[in-house]
Amino acid sequence: MFSNPLHKQKRISSRAFLNRQRKDYILALFFLLPTFYVLFKTYIFPIYQSFIWSFFKYNLMENTDTSFVGIRNYSDILQSTEFWVSMKRTIYFTGVSVFLELIFGFFCALLLNEIFKGRIIFRVIIIIPWALLTLVNGLLWKYIYQPGYGAFTQLLRFLHIIDPNSNPVWLSNSDNIINFVILSDVWKCTPFITLILLAGMQSISGNLYEAAMIDGAGFWAKIRLITIPQLLPSIIIAIVLRTMGAFKVYDILTVFTGDPTTSVSYLTFNNAFRYFYLGNASAMAWISTLFMLLLIIIYIRILKRNTE
Numbered sequence: 001m002f003s004n005p006l007h008k009q010k011r012i013s014s015r016a017f018l019n020r021q022r023k024d025y026i027l028a029l030f031f032l033l034p035t036f037y038v039l040f041k042t043y044i045f046p047i048y049q050s051f052i053w054s055f056f057k058y059n060l061m062e063n064t065d066t067s068f069v070g071i072r073n074y075s076d077i078l079q080s081t082e083f084w085v086s087m088k089r090t091i092y093f094t095g096v097s098v099f100l101e102l103i104f105g106f107f108c109a110l111l112l113n114e115i116f117k118g119r120i121i122f123r124v125i126i127i128i129p130w131a132l133l134t135l136v137n138g139l140l141w142k143y144i145y146q147p148g149y150g151a152f153t154q155l156l157r158f159l160h161i162i163d164p165n166s167n168p169v170w171l172s173n174s175d176n177i178i179n180f181v182i183l184s185d186v187w188k189c190t191p192f193i194t195l196i197l198l199a200g201m202q203s204i205s206g207n208l209y210e211a212a213m214i215d216g217a218g219f220w221a222k223i224r225l226i227t228i229p230q231l232l233p234s235i236i237i238a239i240v241l242r243t244m245g246a247f248k249v250y251d252i253l254t255v256f257t258g259d260p261t262t263s264v265s266y267l268t269f270n271n272a273f274r275y276f277y278l279g280n281a282s283a284m285a286w287i288s289t290l291f292m293l294l295l296i297i298i299y300i301r302i303l304k305r306n307t308e
């Protein structure tokens with residue numbers, strides 16, 4: 001029997017296609033290998049290394065060998081007063097700042113979602129605080145909070161909230177500093193939440209609002225029954241991203257204060273790169289990561305419960 005030339009040609013062409021496809025995969029993998037290597041060395045391996053270090057006594061300043069201590073680093077941290085003070089302040093900062101940013105960001109998004117003259121200009125202007133470097137933002141607000149001739153003091157004097165002859169030092173203690181850092185963080189990060197919520201609002205169908213108007217729904221009813229339920233995925237994304245960012249607050253605090261107990265990240269950095277207690281700092285980083293995940297889970301469950 002003679003083989004069909006057409007079938008033979010199809011087999012050859014399919015084999016050639018598979019060989020070419022295999023070569024394309026190999027070539028793509030070859031080009032991606034440097035990226036995979038960089039990601040492994042800068043992200044995956046440090047995570048693994050910090051987890052291992054958290055079970056060892058590892059201090060670069062001590063001329064001693066690294067020794068395995070098990071969970072002693074974790075127990076020492078959980079018994080440390082400094083850690084719990086910094087954790088309390090971090091949770092307070094995260095909760096208050098994210099809440100205020102969500103409220104202000106929601107109403108800014110509502111305003112920018114309306115059609116009015118110059119809307120594009122205002123959408124560009126609102127990005128400016130978010131585009132500033134965090135250290136620049138900190139220096140700006142530190143100058144505003146300066147005693148004597150700082151803009152904040154002058155404004156309160158002008159509004160007759162404080163005595164014209166008084167000269168309060170706003171950044172005198174760590175508890176006051178946290179509140180003023182919250183104010184500066186809200187000013188900087190509200191545009192970020194505004195952009196996320198604005199993108200979500202633009203995906204909501206206008207037919208829903210038209211139907212609500214026909215049924216006689218007012219402004220607040222439309223927000224409560226249409227905008228917030230439809231915007232829930234965007235709200236969850238904004239809260240999760242900002243919670244992770246706020247919980248890791250560090251750089252702006254270095255501008256306002258030298259007290260490492262103002263945040264867990266600041267205290268962790270101090271232990272790791274000032275005193276070089278790398279084992280202790282690694283354990284502290286893992287504990288704070290678990291706390292951050294717990295906060296995110298609580299946020300999401302509360303939001304889902306309210307929508308149900």
